[in-house]
Amino acid sequence: MSEQAAAPPLAPRAARRWPSTLVTGGAITGAFILIALLSRIWTPESPTRIHMALRLKPPLAAGLLGTDPFGRDVLSMLMAGTWTSLTTALLSVLLGLLVGVALGSCAAALRGRFEEVAMRGADVIFAFPAIITAIMVTNIFGPGQATAVTAIGIFIIPVFARLARASALQIWARDFCLAAQGAGKGRLRITIEHVIPNIAGGLLVQATIQLALAILIEAGLSYLGLGLPPPTPSWGRMLNDAQTFLDTAPWLAVAPGVAIALAVLGFNLLGDGLRDLFDPRREGRR
Amino acid sequence: MLRLLLGRLGSFIVTLLAASIIVFVVLDILPGDPAAILLGTSARPDTLAALRHQLGIDRPLILQYLEWIGGALTGDLGTSITYGVPVSGLIADRLALTLPLAVLAVVISTALALFLGVMAAAFRDRGIDRAVRGFAQLGIAVPDFWIGLLLILLFSTTLNWFSAGGWSGWGNGPGRALTALILPAIALALPQAGVLTRVTRSAVLDVLEEDFIRTARAKGLDRRTALWRHALPNALLPVITILGLQFSFLVAGAVLVENVFSLPGLGRLAYLALAQRDLIVLRNVVMLLAALVILANFIVDLLYLLVDPRLRAKA
Amino acid sequence: MSLELESVFVHLEGEPPLPLIADMGFRLEDGGTLGIVGESGSGKSLLALATIGLLPGGMRAAGRILLDGRDLLALPESELCHIRGARIGMIFQEPMTTLNPVMRIGDQIAEGLLWHREIGAAAARAEALRLLDRVRMPDAARRFAFYPHELSGGQRQRVGIAIALAPGPKLLIADEPTTALDVTVQSEILDLLAELVADSAMSLILISHDLGIIAGMAERTLVMYAGTRFEEGPTETVLRHPLNPYTRGLLLAMPQRGLAAADGPDRRARRLASIPGSVPQARQLPPGCRFADRCAMIVPSCRPVEPAWRELTPGHSVRCIRAEALL
Numbered sequence: 001m002s003e004q005a006a007a008p009p010l011a012p013r014a015a016r017r018w019p020s021t022l023v024t025g026g027a028i029t030g031a032f033i034l035i036a037l038l039s040r041i042w043t044p045e046s047p048t049r050i051h052m053a054l055r056l057k058p059p060l061a062a063g064l065l066g067t068d069p070f071g072r073d074v075l076s077m078l079m080a081g082t083w084t085s086l087t088t089a090l091l092s093v094l095l096g097l098l099v100g101v102a103l104g105s106c107a108a109a110l111r112g113r114f115e116e117v118a119m120r121g122a123d124v125i126f127a128f129p130a131i132i133t134a135i136m137v138t139n140i141f142g143p144g145q146a147t148a149v150t151a152i153g154i155f156i157i158p159v160f161a162r163l164a165r166a167s168a169l170q171i172w173a174r175d176f177c178l179a180a181q182g183a184g185k186g187r188l189r190i191t192i193e194h195v196i197p198n199i200a201g202g203l204l205v206q207a208t209i210q211l212a213l214a215i216l217i218e219a220g221l222s223y224l225g226l227g228l229p230p231p232t233p234s235w236g237r238m239l240n241d242a243q244t245f246l247d248t249a250p251w252l253a254v255a256p257g258v259a260i261a262l263a264v265l266g267f268n269l270l271g272d273g274l275r276d277l278f279d280p281r282r283e284g285r286r
Numbered sequence: 287m288l289r290l291l292l293g294r295l296g297s298f299i300v301t302l303l304a305a306s307i308i309v310f311v312v313l314d315i316l317p318g319d320p321a322a323i324l325l326g327t328s329a330r331p332d333t334l335a336a337l338r339h340q341l342g343i344d345r346p347l348i349l350q351y352l353e354w355i356g357g358a359l360t361g362d363l364g365t366s367i368t369y370g371v372p373v374s375g376l377i378a379d380r381l382a383l384t385l386p387l388a389v390l391a392v393v394i395s396t397a398l399a400l401f402l403g404v405m406a407a408a409f410r411d412r413g414i415d416r417a418v419r420g421f422a423q424l425g426i427a428v429p430d431f432w433i434g435l436l437l438i439l440l441f442s443t444t445l446n447w448f449s450a451g452g453w454s455g456w457g458n459g460p461g462r463a464l465t466a467l468i469l470p471a472i473a474l475a476l477p478q479a480g481v482l483t484r485v486t487r488s489a490v491l492d493v494l495e496e497d498f499i500r501t502a503r504a505k506g507l508d509r510r511t512a513l514w515r516h517a518l519p520n521a522l523l524p525v526i527t528i529l530g531l532q533f534s535f536l537v538a539g540a541v542l543v544e545n546v547f548s549l550p551g552l553g554r555l556a557y558l559a560l561a562q563r564d565l566i567v568l569r570n571v572v573m574l575l576a577a578l579v580i581l582a583n584f585i586v587d588l589l590y591l592l593v594d595p596r597l598r599a600k601a
Numbered sequence: 602m603s604l605e606l607e608s609v610f611v612h613l614e615g616e617p618p619l620p621l622i623a624d625m626g627f628r629l630e631d632g633g634t635l636g637i638v639g640e641s642g643s644g645k646s647l648l649a650l651a652t653i654g655l656l657p658g659g660m661r662a663a664g665r666i667l668l669d670g671r672d673l674l675a676l677p678e679s680e681l682c683h684i685r686g687a688r689i690g691m692i693f694q695e696p697m698t699t700l701n702p703v704m705r706i707g708d709q710i711a712e713g714l715l716w717h718r719e720i721g722a723a724a725a726r727a728e729a730l731r732l733l734d735r736v737r738m739p740d741a742a743r744r745f746a747f748y749p750h751e752l753s754g755g756q757r758q759r760v761g762i763a764i765a766l767a768p769g770p771k772l773l774i775a776d777e778p779t780t781a782l783d784v785t786v787q788s789e790i791l792d793l794l795a796e797l798v799a800d801s802a803m804s805l806i807l808i809s810h811d812l813g814i815i816a817g818m819a820e821r822t823l824v825m826y827a828g829t830r831f832e833e834g835p836t837e838t839v840l841r842h843p844l845n846p847y848t849r850g851l852l853l854a855m856p857q858r859g860l861a862a863a864d865g866p867d868r869r870a871r872r873l874a875s876i877p878g879s880v881p882q883a884r885q886l887p888p889g890c891r892f893a894d895r896c897a898m899i900v901p902s903c904r905p906v907e908p909a910w911r912e913l914t915p916g917h918s919v920r921c922i923r924a925e926a927l928l
Contacts (some may be wrong), residue, residue: 124304126531127579129538132572135560136312139568212427219429220542224557243435243546250439257432265427497698503655504693505713505764506686508678519703595748596702 022273028266036082045073047080048231056249065255069241074252077233078259084234085263088148088227089214093207095153100160101203105195107161108168109187119165122158130155130217134226148227152217156210163206167199205275212267219260235260287598290591298584305576310351313569314343354569368564376555377570382456383467384540384551388578390464390471391536395478396529400518402479403486403525407494408513418483425480430539434473434546441469470543477539478532485528489521496520522593530586534579541575602669602688602771602804604629604652609664611644611651619883621660622647623829624910629772634798634805636819636836638812638851642880644828645808646694649774653689654681668772687717690765694777696757700749706760707733707745713767732763737793755786759793766797773798774806779814791818812855816840824848827881827891830910834917844913844924846898850876890921898923 039047045063051071059066065074103122107115128136134151141147171177171194180190221227222236230237235256242252325334338344357363363373406418456463493499494517502512541553548554552571559568591598611622622644629635639645651662654673666673668688673681685691693699701709710729714720720728733741736759749757758778765773775794779787795818798805807818815822816836823833824845832845843849853874878895881887887894889904896903902922912918913928 120301120304124301124308126534127301127305127576127583128308129534129541129575129579131538131541132556132575135556135568136309136572139313139560139563139565216427216429217538220431220538223431223542224545239432239435246435246439253432253435253439257429257435260429260432261424261427264429265423268423268427497693497695498701500655501693501699501761501764502701502712504653504685504691506682506684506716506768507712508682511716516701516704520701594703596750 019273019276021269022277025266025269025271025273028262029270032082032086032263032266035079036086039076039079039083043073043076043079045076047072047076047233056245056252058249059251066249066251068238068252069245069249072233074238074255077238078235078255080233081235081238081256081259082263084145084222084228084232085215085218085260088145088152088218089211091145091149092152092214092218093156093210095149096156096210097160097203097207099153100157101164101196103157104161104164104166105168105191105199107165108172108195109191115165118161122161125154126158128155131220131224131226134221138226143226143229145228148218148221151221151226152214155217156214159206159210160203163202164199167202168195171195171198201278205271205278208267208271208274212264212271215260215263215267287591290598291588294584294587298580301580302577305580306355306573307351309569309573309576310354313565313572314350315347358570358573363570364566366564366567368559368562368567373567373570376567377552377574380550380552380555380571381574383549384544384553386463387467387471387474387544387549387551388536388540390467391474391478391539392529394471395475395482396525398475398479399482399486400525403483404490404513404518406483406487407490407517408509410491415487418487422480422483422487425476425483427480428477429542430473430477431542431546433476434470434543437469437473438546466547466549470547470549473543473546474536474539478536481532482525482528486521486525489524490517493517493520519593523590526586526589526593530583533582536582537575537579602631603667604772604804604806605665605667606652607665607667609648609651609662609666611647611656611660611662613883614659614661620886621828621883622651622662625664625825625830626910627823627830627833629804629806631771632802632804633821634807634819636815636822637806637808637825638810638815638822639825640810640880642827643825645825646776648825649691649776649806649808652774653685653691654678655685683717686713686765686770687768688770689772689774690768690770692758692761692765692773692775692778695781696754696761697781699761700757702749705746705748706752710760710763710767713764717768729763729767732767733760735797736760736763736766737789738763753786754782755790758782758786758790762790762793762797766801769801770803772804772806774808776808777810778807780809780811787814794818812840812851824851827886828883829891830920831892832917832919832921834914834919838917842927844917844919844927845921846896846923846927847876847892849927850874850895850897898926 049072051067054062054067054071055069057063057067059074063073063075065078068074068077100122103118107118130152133154134147137147137151141150168191177190177194180194181187185193218227218234219236219239222234223240225237225240227234227236238256239253242249242256246253325337335344343350354364361374363377365371366373366376369376402418402421406415409415490513494513499512499516502516503509507515537553540551541556543549544551544553545557552575555567556571556575558564559571605628606626609622609625610620613619613621625644625648627635637645637648647656647660650656651660652666652673654676656662662674664674668684673684676684700706707726707729710732711722711725714725714728715722718725730741730745733745738744738756738759744752744756749760752760762778773794778794779790782790791814794805794807797803805818807815809815819836821834822836822839824831824839824847826847832839832843832848834844839848840852843852854876876895881891881894887904889906890896890899890908893899893903900923908920908922910918910920913924
């Protein structure tokens, strides 16, 4: 339209206000982190001690959320499971982020053959769902946290590789990078000193969202028995145990699922909130 | 246009080959000696050697790989160690369950997402929009296998409408087979619908700001017609992109959901093969699952050309 | 067919509301052509959108817009859908973006016909093809099935014209129809418009920043500045003997001979003379006359109060207290 000069400004907004998603997401994730840390020093009951006399008690009959088929307190298991989920998720995302960003930023810096091969490789990796990779890796190493972290981490690499490359390419096109190159600075130095700090914000947002995803995948893996082996409590395996006793103890199937959903929701909201914080124009657009 | 299609096809084949190499390396080379794994390290050397010879793993690796690929092209995938039957038959049976399941889930999630996404965009920031966005957020957060459990709890245990699993095959009437697939498909579809709804809404909102929507309104079209007839077709491109990317998660979800509902599909087969150390089945099933994802992305590439005529012109 | 605007105001909602168009009005009779001239930001496109009820979100129009006596601003949306296209057609500025990229152009033309009239698909297509030929699209039969990206800018604008004409409106509003086109194509499109308007006895509102285009096509001219009207009269008179210093400034800034600069007191000003300063932002309108900060003929009484709109000579109105000096 030819009315650019009189184009109306965006409707006035209260400036500097924290996005509601950020607050809600931050609160939820903060609560989970606290619970995870707390579970290392205290839980209402021992999450691993078997107590056959108290097996399959409904909520409030024994413990706030009842007991599982082995008499273990569900609430304590949930708390301990928080630690399992969060640490596995964190390690996986770290793995994916470090390898992915390295790959992506090198692809952006070097271009040409390397870029092609790297991005193709990322695409191929993405064809393997984390569960499939986990199955393959378990075949070698057996189940455990290392397996889970490796499998999930590998699956996350392509996301960060693509994001890092796309964002880095935008930075490389900017004047100060061209100037630095002209002054003779090596590509590695430019990448470390200029490119990475500028893409960090976007990486943080994506990392938060991938954390949510990692929690979800980890739950699936431990449901199938591919995660941490017993007696370490994990939400996914609690759901597997609950399945056998669905008729007699339906409450067992509810709590772990709610925990998973809530944790994932919290991290997703946090990610959305961070994104809105860094780019307020997009608020209301998600 | 033909050049474009051939290019895509070439890309598809290269990716498949790369994936097959990865599968072969990770499953056949890395773990070490399958014979020792199967018989235990304390077995006698000549027994181990005999098994190695029977499995064909005493030959050069390249040869084994090429044999596998060659066999795959002719339909011979080897014999299952556990069941002793041809793997191709085993897989075909399982595929007849997993593929319809996946397709059903895609159809449900896409239909739901397109409808909800367009509604949310049309009534932006009003009650409907908020409700849809909330539903989407929830859908994304909830694990699909948990939804499966809850569905079983609700419909089987409590209401007794559906049986909680079991599969009679297509031979006994497609109706019964579909009934067995409905609950698992819904469990698979809901998280997908959550993701797709957000994408649809965002895409439609973007398109609604384009000039040609104004042209449509200036013609006299009302808001609703402009939305469904002009905005939505232009919003499909990002939706299709995400749909392709989501297929990876769909396959993962299928593995989980098949286990929840005890459905004898590919996912369950993969899991069982791992548990039984049946490497031949495992190798082929894993490859097939990866191939399905790659195929889905290839189909998405082709769909692009169908949906956006501008892409057909590019060499 | 008559269109009359009375005291039309458009504002952007907010705290406080932002006025975008103030005290606009004009009258267009059957078969007449009106040219609306103004720089970017003068509000001319918004006025067109207000007339057909397609203002962007957050903007509201007040006043009366009477089409054959019916106030369009008081009509419900469902009624407006019958008027848009069928009674008032609109052509937009950017041919690159005003067509649906995934729909064949023939279908886009036929759509208007199918929407407003009770005719079958085949009849609509035949009529659409006829229209495409009418707007002088080369090889119309073959191009009927083309997609917009397969056409040039000029060809797309022809399609835009065909789309606007299809339902048979009596009033056509053309908002900068040639601004985005190559110079060589511009005159073709303008000639086409003139011919079509004359053939169908339509009324035309031509919006442009280019005085030359207006001079060639409009019977009457209305000059807009910063959201309000500054001068209106027969085109010949407005361009040869402008009564508003702004209009005069516009004419002097034109690199063309033979217009107002040839007569009147500034004969020697054959050089390009630009108006100093720039159009004020909507939020920063000066008190009094909007043009005061840039006007060469300013006097103290220009400042405190905005001049009223008055008819100085029959059929020629102006918003300026110094207009007599230019008579």
